Amino acid sequence: MEMFAFSEAAGVEDAIRAGAESGTAQQGARVRFVAGGTTLLDLMKLDVERPLAVVDINGLPLDTVTKLTDGRLKIGALVRNSDLAYHPDVRSNYAVLSQALLSGASAQLRNMATTGGNLLQRTRCMYFRNRALPCNKREPGSGCSAIEGENRSLAILGTSAHCIATNPSDMNVALTALGAVIQIEGTAGKREVPIEAFFFEPGDTPERENVLDPGDLVTSVTLPPPPQNCSQVYLKLRDRASYEFALASAAIVASVDNGTFSYIRVALGGVASKPWRSLEAEEQLYDQPVDEASFRRAADAALAGARPQSRNGFKIELAKRCIVHALGVATAS
Template sequence: MNKFSYIRATSVNDAVQRAMADQQALFIAGGTNLVDRMKVFLDQPSQLIDISRLQMRRIQDTTAGGLRIGALVSNTAVADHPTVRQNYPVLSRAILSGASQQIRNVASVGGNLLQRTRCPYYYDTAFPCNKRQPGSGCPAVTGMNRMHAIFGASDQCVAVHPSDMCVALAALDAVVEVEGTNGRRQIPFTEFHRLPGDTPQRDTTLEPGELITAVVLPPVPFAQSGVYLKLRDRASYSFALVSVAAMVNIAADSIIEARLALGGVAHKPWRPQEAETFLRGKPANAETFQEAADMALQAAQPLVDNGFKVELAKRAIRRSLILSAKGGNVA
């Protein structure tokens, strides 16, 4: 690691002001991803601003009937919270599939949103990488790209976002609350993470100095049908080849509304909204779900080694929708 200073923030405003004063500083809470990156010199901050003792550890009901989750709430606390398990089971299931108990105990909600790709070329400094050094190249485009993106990639970057929790939050239409020098603002979750484009070094739409303070879940009456299906090389806390968060609202065997989000396929959680639109008013049966799955993958652009993800994603979507139509029972 490089030499860096350490300071403990006394308030959200103090943390923001310190980050603005030193553009090379980074916030640290649980540190489950940041410390790993520092160990291999991917991040070399001049200063670590410890926010772990700030008052952002509460889970509260909102006046709208949803839930506000503080940025420092641990992944374990979210997954185990009775309201989350009852009203937003897709979120609990996604978190539980994402990491070991030890990691979930210290990993924070805000940190989960900010974790970076696990692309091996990004982590191996012997290779060029546009995320580490813009303009140096992306060896994954023509190299080993089995784990990489089939949606939204560019010739600058084909990496995928690693989070499971974020896939569920995208399906739930969550909102990210952030605090900066211009005050507080809210970012719709589907707009929080970025596609790589020509600036793959930027993962989010956060402005300099901004700090995530909370994630807000809106009321989603049919979220109790939520299913999270994760397909991976091994069952023991491996990153997703493809994952699906699915929820359907059904009345008289007809689909009123549906939500879908995919993980492991893009630089951000991927919402196939054209498939969601197609499902409205359709009969809730396997044939409809297969058509929706085919539609969701129409725009896929697989690379040399990851074409299998197209069929895998279709099958995962179909399976998730069937399970959700049965009330979300994954047993």
């Protein structure tokens, strides 16, 4: 860990001012906001994050869940994962989000972790976390150690020749299936970004993971009104029963009319460089009969573009089974 200056943001504008001093809001940022700290402090101890200034935003008024008049649900960036998971509105109308949150981390971590922090959670790639070894995401141009290394847990979708890191968040997968929108405040004012446009695939700049610029502060996440009569499922597959990131996960939001899919959103976790909405799978399901054959076609379509590495080829079959089973659970009468 390096020496750093610590301050508490007096307000959102104060935080933005402080954040704007950083040359980047991405890897290598000189200024970091800290909320729950469950990712940032961990990475600072590993010297992977070396900010000169840490700005505590826990005092900002961003910790409430509000039902908006148009039916959307607004989740403050500082709402803790456990509070969000057990929020009555989330449990009844956005069950996939509650399930995803509760499948992640441990109770202690969920009590600290925030919505904004989980959204920005960094990869668990072991080479990213080891400062002594090459990693393009941590040290651009140094090379990707994972491609020829220990890559069992890493991505098969949305990767590049420069990075195969997985986005580890469960929450992000559910937010993607729900069509969440991210509210950002920055030096140029406020803007809204749909979650699918928020994250970048690594390409040849894996150090740049999302749309945030210096000074940008995620203030809230909004969820559209829940689709009528839909069922929601989050299924997470992993080696052990608890406290492990997904090897593959699927978030399903589905409505069925007269035996066919009238609404379907499929998002995948644990297999991709970012929370992965599978339009290919959805396309295979719309207006199709609710049966195993449709599920299989959707699963095959979702993984058609997969690029396996030396040790994670099994994730293709695992993710397919995950999709098929989750669709089955979501549509079981």
